Amino acid sequence: MRFATLKDGSLDGRLVVVSRDGAHAAAVPRIATSLLDALQRWDAVRPALQEVQDALEAGTAAESVPFDPHDCAAPLPRSPQWLDGSAFLNHGRLMEQAFNTPPIPDFDTMPVMYQGASDDFLGPHDDVPLPDEAHGIDFEGELGVVCGPVPMGVSAEAALACIRLVVQLNDWSLRALGPHEMKTGFGFLQAKPSTAFAPIAVTPDELGDAWQSGRVAMPLHVQWNGERFGAPDGREMNFHFGTLVAHAARTRRLAAGTIVGSGTVSNVSRAAGSACIAERRVIEKIDEGAIRTGFMRFGDRVRMHAKYADGRDGPFGAIDQRVVRG
Amino acid sequence: MRFATLKDGSLDGRLVVVSRDGAHAAAVPRIATSLLDALQRWDAVRPALQEVQDALEAGTAAESVPFDPHDCAAPLPRSPQWLDGSAFLNHGRLMEQAFNTPPIPDFDTMPVMYQGASDDFLGPHDDVPLPDEAHGIDFEGELGVVCGPVPMGVSAEAALACIRLVVQLNDWSLRALGPHEMKTGFGFLQAKPSTAFAPIAVTPDELGDAWQSGRVAMPLHVQWNGERFGAPDGREMNFHFGTLVAHAARTRRLAAGTIVGSGTVSNVSRAAGSACIAERRVIEKIDEGAIRTGFMRFGDRVRMHAKYADGRDGPFGAIDQRVVRG
Numbered sequence: 001m002r003f004a005t006l007k008d009g010s011l012d013g014r015l016v017v018v019s020r021d022g023a024h025a026a027a028v029p030r031i032a033t034s035l036l037d038a039l040q041r042w043d044a045v046r047p048a049l050q051e052v053q054d055a056l057e058a059g060t061a062a063e064s065v066p067f068d069p070h071d072c073a074a075p076l077p078r079s080p081q082w083l084d085g086s087a088f089l090n091h092g093r094l095m096e097q098a099f100n101t102p103p104i105p106d107f108d109t110m111p112v113m114y115q116g117a118s119d120d121f122l123g124p125h126d127d128v129p130l131p132d133e134a135h136g137i138d139f140e141g142e143l144g145v146v147c148g149p150v151p152m153g154v155s156a157e158a159a160l161a162c163i164r165l166v167v168q169l170n171d172w173s174l175r176a177l178g179p180h181e182m183k184t185g186f187g188f189l190q191a192k193p194s195t196a197f198a199p200i201a202v203t204p205d206e207l208g209d210a211w212q213s214g215r216v217a218m219p220l221h222v223q224w225n226g227e228r229f230g231a232p233d234g235r236e237m238n239f240h241f242g243t244l245v246a247h248a249a250r251t252r253r254l255a256a257g258t259i260v261g262s263g264t265v266s267n268v269s270r271a272a273g274s275a276c277i278a279e280r281r282v283i284e285k286i287d288e289g290a291i292r293t294g295f296m297r298f299g300d301r302v303r304m305h306a307k308y309a310d311g312r313d314g315p316f317g318a319i320d321q322r323v324v325r326g
Numbered sequence: 327m328r329f330a331t332l333k334d335g336s337l338d339g340r341l342v343v344v345s346r347d348g349a350h351a352a353a354v355p356r357i358a359t360s361l362l363d364a365l366q367r368w369d370a371v372r373p374a375l376q377e378v379q380d381a382l383e384a385g386t387a388a389e390s391v392p393f394d395p396h397d398c399a400a401p402l403p404r405s406p407q408w409l410d411g412s413a414f415l416n417h418g419r420l421m422e423q424a425f426n427t428p429p430i431p432d433f434d435t436m437p438v439m440y441q442g443a444s445d446d447f448l449g450p451h452d453d454v455p456l457p458d459e460a461h462g463i464d465f466e467g468e469l470g471v472v473c474g475p476v477p478m479g480v481s482a483e484a485a486l487a488c489i490r491l492v493v494q495l496n497d498w499s500l501r502a503l504g505p506h507e508m509k510t511g512f513g514f515l516q517a518k519p520s521t522a523f524a525p526i527a528v529t530p531d532e533l534g535d536a537w538q539s540g541r542v543a544m545p546l547h548v549q550w551n552g553e554r555f556g557a558p559d560g561r562e563m564n565f566h567f568g569t570l571v572a573h574a575a576r577t578r579r580l581a582a583g584t585i586v587g588s589g590t591v592s593n594v595s596r597a598a599g600s601a602c603i604a605e606r607r608v609i610e611k612i613d614e615g616a617i618r619t620g621f622m623r624f625g626d627r628v629r630m631h632a633k634y635a636d637g638r639d640g641p642f643g644a645i646d647q648r649v650v651r652g
Contacts, residue, residue, distance in 0.1 A: 078581075080404065080445030083515070104510045114512040115441040119406030119581040131479050131577060152652050153457050174577055184430045186440040187513015189409070193578045251457060251500055252519045255404075255445040326478050 001053045001203045002315060003035055003165070005073045007123065012036050013073045017049060018200055019056040022317065025067035026052050035075055035201065039164060039256045042148055069317050074121035075167060075201035076146065080255035082118035082195060083248045084142070084171055084263060085111050087239040088232075091266030091279055098282035099179045111239045111247045114187045116171075118259065122196035124319045128172060129326030130193060130298075136175030137296040137323055139224075141275030141304045143216045143234050144169050144261040145241045146201060150254035159249065160214050160242035166207060168198035168220070168306050168316035169261060175278050175295060195261075198304070198316035206315050210308060214240030218314050220265045222275050223303040224296075229280070230273020232265045234306070275304075298325050327379045327529045328641060329361055329491070331399045333449065338362050339399045343375060344526055345382040348643065351393035352378050361401055361527065365490060365582045368474055395643050400447035401493060401527035402472065406581035408444035408521060409574045410468070410497055410589060411437050413565040414558075417592030417605055424608035425505045437565045437573045440513045442497075444585065448522035450645045454498060455652030456519060456624075462501030463622040463649055465550075467601030467630045469542045469560050470495050470587040471567045472527060476580035485575065486540050486568035492533060494524035494546070494632050494642035495587060501604050501621060521587075524630070524642035532641050536634060540566030544640050546591045548601050549629040550622075555606070556599020558591045560632070601630075624651050 004025060005013035012034035016025035031048045032038035038045050055061040086092045089108060096103060104112055122128060130137055146165035154162065171192065178191035204211045210218050217235035221228075239247075244260050265275045270287070274280040281291045296302070301322045306314035330351060331339035338360035342351035357374045358364035364371050381387040412418045415434060422429060430438055448454060456463055472491035480488065497518065504517035530537045536544050543561035547554075565573075570586050591601045596613070600606040607617045622628070627648045632640035 078406065081443055086512070101511060102509075105506060107510075110506075112510040112512045113515050115443060115515055117407055117441060117578060118444075119584070120579060129478070135577065152455070177577070180431060180436075181513075182511030183428075184433075184438040185427060185508030185511065185513065186412070186438045187507075187511065189439050189441055189574065190576045248515065250516045251461065251503070252443060253446060258445070 001049055002206060003075055003201045004067070004199045005035055005075050005077060006071050007073045011078055013077050017052045017056060018067050022067060024056060024061070024064040026056055026061045026064045028052055036079065036257045039146065039148060042164060042256070069199040070125045072199040073123040074197035075199070076257060076259065077121055079118045079257045079259050081258040082116040083113050083258065084116055084261035085113045085239065085244045086263035087111060087237045087244060088263055088266040089238045090236065090268050091264045094266070094279050094282050097286065098278050099182065101179065101182055111244055113244065113247055116192050116195060120194050122194050122321070124197065124199045124317060126196065126321060127324045128196070128321050129324050131326045133297055135177055138173045138175050138277045139302045140171040140173055140264040141220045141222050142169050142171050142261045142264060143167070143220070143306070144259055145245070147245055147254055147256065147258045147260065149256045150245060150249045150258065152249055152251065152253045154246050154249050156242040156246040159245035162245060163204060163241060165201040166204055166211070166216060167201045167259065168304065168319065170196040170302065170304055170319050170321070171261060172196065173276070196319055196321055198319050200315055200317045202315045214242045216306070218306045218308055220275055220304060220306045225301055228273065230275055232267040232272040232275055234262065234265055236267050237262055296323050298323055327375055328532060329401055329527045330393070330525045331361055331401050331403060332397050333399045337404055339403050343378045343382060344393050349393060350382060350387070350390040352382055352387045352390045354378055362405065362583045365472065365474060368490060368582070395525040396451045398525040399449040400523035401525070402583060402585065403447055405444045405583045405585050407584040408442040409439050409584065410442055410587035411439045411565065411570045412589035413437060413563045413570060414589055414592040415564045416562065416594050417590045420605050420608050423612065424604050425508065427505065427508055437570055439570065439573055442518050442521060446520050448520050448647070450523065450525045450643060452522065452647060453650045454522065454647050455650050457652045459623055461503055464499045464501050464603045465628045466497040466499050466590040467546045467548050468495050468497050468587045468590060469546070469632070470585055471571070473571055473580055473582065473584045473586065475582045476571060476575045476584065478575055478577065478579045480572050480575050482568040482572040485571035488571060489530060489567060491527040492530055492537070492542060493527045493585065494630065494645065496522040496628065496630055496645050496647070497587060498522065499602070522645055522647055524645045526641055526643045528641045540568045542632070544632045544634055546601055546630060546632045551627055554599065556601055558593040558598040558601050560588065560591055562593050563588055622649050624649055
């Protein structure tokens with residue numbers, strides 16, 4: 001199933017089921033008031049939602065309307081928790097060099113994860129209001145999962161079964177503020193303004209063969225101001241999403257609707273390019289001896305779109321945003 | 327005004343206004359469905375809520391019932407954000423010694439703050455389910471504020487005016503997990519299970535002279551298994567709550583209902599005792615050369631109750647919880 005949330009002035013927005021060709025959508029107010037509501041009552045509402053999806057594919061949906069991603073909020077405009085890992089070790093190791101921070105202990109064997117704000121997510125085409133270009137405005141292309149209720153102490157394998165939806169996201173970052181917040185030990189706060197999401201959240205089965213043991217095996221195509229920036233593949237994720245969810249739930253339960261992110265998608269091959277500017281900058285420094293690329297300016301745009309290995313568009317739709325002075 | 331939330335099986339619970347003597351409460355379903363709902367529509371609902379408070383005090387409230395804190399959830403059982411500072415520098419400096427972590431840069435001039443989980447708060451008498459005594463189970467007695475909507479980039483002074491309510495809380499901590507999470511730079515996650523709150527959230531005017539320039543000038547009395555543990559005073563907070571809220575809102579707006587905590591209340595005078603075990607342990611090490619006190623065991627209880635300087639009970643009520651195997 002494929003879900004999106006239309007902006008309607010409410011905090012949780014209006015849930016729609018989206019056809020697989022992305023052309024049509026059907027509102028489902030009699031089944032669930034919002035995607036969060038559906039996740040909280042998943043077993044009860046899932047069959048009815050599946051019927052709507054099937055009717056959309058068959059062209060028999062009673063009240064389908066044209067689907068426009070520009071009308072979309074994040075699939076979950078707010079969620080109970082937003083927890084972001086750093087599961088691509090290639091990225092993490094490069095960032096240690098970029099930020100000149102000490103090596104993270106046990107980085108190869110234990111996920112790292114920060115808790116982000118989950119009350120004010122951005123939609124796929126929303127402007128990104130930020131206070132100051134000097135903060136080092138950067139994007140981070142990521143994949144993520146949305147959970148049902150997760151019990152405390154769940155195993156990584158059992159956590160995989162708690163995953164309800166897969167999402168694509170941009171973990172907006174302010175690089176001039178991050179290193180100080182890492183040094184405090186208290187983690188990112190000012191360095192992480194509101195996170196943005198691609199319009200469509202999908203059940204893992206929608207990914208077909210691209211859902212591989214809790215990883216999304218798809219290249220995430222990133223363009224900055226219309227130019228290719230990178231297309232690293234999600235298959236190189238060192239910890240799968242079940243491991244990340246279990247890490248988050250070690251000492252507490254997670255409410256239905258909790259979102260867990262992969263961290264910046266990153267591949268060992270330099271040919272893949274990068275999904276964030278900070279990583280490209282440190283690669284320039286390592287490979288060429290000097291940083292050539294600056295961070296984003298007000299008015300800049302970034303576009304992110306996961307595609308299948310054969311080049312077909314992925315199911316999430318695209319994030320395409322402009323940074324503006326807040 | 328004084329508010330509490332009765333458990334009713336819903337995520338946000340049932341809002342009641344509590345009489346100043348703590349004996350009676352009146353539900354207000356025709357004014358607001360929950361405290362979060364009231365905070366989201368504060369200007370519209372405030373006069374009607376004040377009328378209920380006034381009627382409770384006058385003994386003329388139409389539908390008041392006896393108030394029992396054991397029926398209470400946290401005033402906000404879930405909130406948009408939970409951000410906890412470390413605004414008592416005395417505590418922070420002692421914790422650096424306790425955890426043997428490097429000095430936090432700019433600690434005297436810039437607040438440190440972590441983002442905690444805000445989807446699953448504990449009520450004042452709820453058991454605290456935790457997986458393992460070996461994690462170093464500790465309490466942290468704190469004060470906090472609940473905000474209305476806060477714009478990005480607000481000043482510390484303007485942030486003071488965004489404060490709607492004051493709360494008392496216990497930021498449950500797992501000390502064996504904290505130092506590793508600080509070293510990752512990503513901040514506390516597994517080290518911070520669900521936070522607990524005293525039953526009553528109050529508007530700042532309810533504190534009278536104890537609300538001093540964005541600080542709560544009241545000793546927080548802490549008892550562990552019935553024995554006095556400490557009573558440090560909130561007046562020694564080095565950054566006031568307006569400064570903490572402004573820090574949180576530097577690069578993003580905060581939704582109505584966001585909670586900002588003080589960090590562990592801590593006084594320079596050793597006579598005040600401590601509001602967490604880790605602090606007492608490091609004081610034992612410094613003053614006596616050896617740590618005598620262990621962390622909590624399953625079955626242990628902790629009670630926290632802010633009182634006025636003259637010994638009268640404060641308006642928040644008490645937190646009184648038992649740790650149990652999760």
